[in-house]
Amino acid sequence: MHGVVVDSSPSRAPSAPPPIEKPILRFLTCGSVDDGKSTLIGRLLYDAGLAPDDLLVTLEKDSKKHGTQGDDLDFALLVDGLAAEREQGITIDVAYRYFATDQRKFIVADTPGHEQYTRNMATGASTAELAVLLVDARKGILEQTQRHSVIVSILGVRHVVVALNKMDLVGYAAETFNAIERDFRAFAEHLRFASITVVPLVAKDGDNVVNRSAHMDWYRGPTLLSHLESAAVGDASRIAPFRMPVQWVNRPSHDFRGFSGFIAGGNVQPGDIVRILPSGRDARVARIVTADGDLARAVSGQSVTLTLAADVDVSRGDVLASPVSPAKVGDRLHAKLLWLVREPLVLDKSYLLKLGTKLTPAFVKEATSHIKIETGLAEPLGEGGATLAFNEIGEVELWLDSPVACDRYIENRDTGGFILIDRVTNETVAVGMVQEATSTSRGANGLPESSYASMEGLPQPLARPWRHMPLRSLIKALSWRIPGSLVTFAVVFAFTKDAQISAAITATEILAKIALYYLHERLWTRLHIGFENNDAPPPPDEEGL
C-alpha cells in the first residue's frame, strides 16, 4: 500500500539536463452539466500517468464517500476542489490544471457548465487558444453547447474540439457521431472557427482519451490527447504590429527613466521609432533594459523596460505602438459586451473601463443589438431602453471620459479587450471586445503627420505639417501616369497593331503603376536619406488641424 512517506532508497541521480523548454498550449473544457468535463480531465491525467500516487489514494477514499460511479473511481473528484462542488457534484468555478507530455505543456481551464456560472466559463476562455466542448452523445447539441460555442467564438478562441462523450450509451454508433458532427458544423458556420475536430469518446472508461477505443473501429481520427499534442495554434501576436501598454514608470534616480510593460504585439529593437498614444508623439527607443542585461530585440510576450532617446511625456495607461500601423485612439467604442452580474446594465451610468493599463470612467450610451445565442448573430434592438441582463451578450456604444489607444479585438486580444467595473461595488460587471474606436476630438484621433517631425534628432524637412501629403502624392502620380500611359498605348499599338490588346495592357499598367508610385512616394516620406540636417525648428505644438 502507499505510505505517506516515500519509502525508497533512491540511487544517486545523475545531474539533470538543463530544463527542456516546450511550447505551452492553453485550452479550456466546457459543456453542459453532467456531460463529464471533470471526469474527462481526471481521466486524461490518470491515463497519461500524470496523477501522483498520494492523490490517487485520496481519490479512492473520496470516490467511496462522494463518488457517483458506484465502486469505480470517480475521476471528477480529482479536479472538483471546492466543498460545495464535491457535495453537489458540479463545477462552480474554473479550475486550472497543469500537465506536460513529451510534446507540450498544457494549461487547462476546466470551466463550469451551469448557466449561472457562465462568467467563470468566459474567464477560462479569455486566455485559451483551443476549446474542448463536451457533448453528451445521447443529447446532441444543446442550447448550453451553443451558448458556450458563441462565447468561445466571441472571445476569439479559434480552434474547437467537440468531445462527443458517453458513446457507450449510444452503442458506439457511427451514425450518431456523424449526425451530431453535421449538426455542429452547420450551427458553427457563422462562428468563424479556424478548425473544428470531433472526437467520439467515453471519458469514464478512457476510450479515445489517451488510448484508442476498442469499440469504435470506424473512427479514424486522432485520440483527444494526440490531437491536443499536435494541434497547430499560431501565436498571432508575434506578427501583429508593435504594442506595449505602459504599466509603470521606472525611476530609480533622476538620470534613469524607463517605461515598463508587457509587449502585447510585434517586436522592438533599440533605434526603432515608437509612437506614444494617445498623445501621438514619436520617440526613438534607446535601450531595452532587463536585469539580465540590455536586449538587442524584444518580442511579443516579454516583459521589458524601454528607455526613450527623447525626454517625452509617457505615463501609465499610454500605449507605445508602431508608427507604421499605430493603435486606434478614440473616446467612443463600438464593442461586444458580455454582462456578468445579476443587476442589468444601466445606460448612461458611469462605470470604470479598464483596457490594457488604462482606467477611465465610461458609460454605455446605447445597446444596439443582442447576440442570439442559437446562432451567434446580432439582432438589432429598437431605439432606447434596451439593456443587457445577466449572461446576455450585445453590441453597445460606449462613451469614454478620456481617449484610449486600442485595437479591434480580432486583431489583438490584449489591446482590444476590456472590462467594466462598478464604481460602488468594485465588481467586474462586464467584459468587452472592441469592434471599432472613433474619436470626437480631432486632435486625438486624426494624428497629424507632423508628429514625425517631433522626433528628437530627426531633421524636419518641411516647415509646414504634411497634412496634405497623401492627396498631393496621388495627384502627382496621376499627372505623371497619364502622359506616360499614352506613350505606352502608342508603343504597344505600333508593335501589335491591335487596339484592344494595347488598351488592355495600358489599363493594367495605369492601375499597377499608380498604386506602385503612390506606395513608393509614401515610402519616401518615411525616409530621410539625403536630407541635410540644418538647424531643425523646434517641434510644432499639437496643432490638431
Added chain:
Amino acid sequence: MTAVATKQLGHLDRLESESIHIMREVVAECERPVMLYSSGKDSAAMLHLAIKAFYPSKPPFPLLHVDTMWKFKEMIVFRDRRARETGMELLVHVNPQGIEMNIDPFVHGSKLHTEIMKTEALKQALDKWRFDAAFGGARRDEEKSRAKERILSFRTAQHRWDPKSQRPEFWRLYNSRKGPGESLRVFPLSNWTEADVWDYIARERIPVVPLYFAKVRPVVNRHGMLLMLDDERMKLHPGEVVEYKRVRFRTLGCYPLTGAIESAATTVGEIIAEMRDSRFSERQGRLIDHDGATSMEQKKQEGYF
C-alpha cells in the same frame, strides 16, 4: 545581449514574463503592497522575479515574514541573509497572543497552531502595517482549492475569501479596486508548477535554503512521517528513537508539521531528476493539508494564505 531575441519564448520565459506583469500591475494600482516571504523555494523564486520586474529600481515594497516560532532554524538564517544580500526591507511578525498562550504544535495540534500562529498572525500583520495587497508564492498546482483561486484574490475587511463569488479575471486585465479595509492576495506564481519552479531556480541560479538538499539529519519516524529534531522542544514519545538518515525536504514550513523524504539529491539538478521520477505530490509531506479533504479551502476562507 541575450539569445532570447532570436528564439521562440520557452515556457519559463512566458511564466516569468506573466509573473513580472502581475507584480507591476499591483504595484501600479495598489497603495501599500507587501511580499510575503517564507524563505521557501517559491518565495525564493518570487523574490527573484520581483527584483527582475522592477530593475534597475529596487522592488517598491517590503518583505513580510509571519514567524510561527517553529520554523526550521536554517530558514530563519537564510531569510536574514537573503534580505541583507538583496537590500530588501524585512518585516517580521509573531502573534503576541500565541506567545502568551505558549502555542506548541506538539501539544495543541497542527490545526490550532496554524490558526493562531499563521492565519491570525497574518491578519494582524496586514492590519498593523495597513497593507492593501500581499504577494504570496502559492501555486494552483499545489492543491485543489488553490486551483480555483484567481491571481488577484479579493478579501473582505475581515480577510475572508468567498470561493463561490470570485471576480472573473479576463486576459491580463486585473481588477484591483477595493473599498476601505479590503485587500488583495496576489499570486504571481499561479500558473507555475513545482517542476517549473525548480527548473527556474536551476536556470537563474537562485539560492535556496540548504534544507532542500540531502544531508544526514536526525529524524524521528512519527505517524509515518520523518520529523527532524530541529531543537530541544521536540520530545520523544515512548518507544521512539532518533535515527540519522540522509534526508531532504520537498516543502518547508514549521518543523513539527513537515515531513522529510529520504533522498540523495544534493544539487538542484539532482532534485529535478528525482522529482521527475517521483510518484508523489508535493504536499504529501505537509501535515496540515490532511486535516480533511477540504481543510485548505476552509483555512483560506478564514484568512489563511
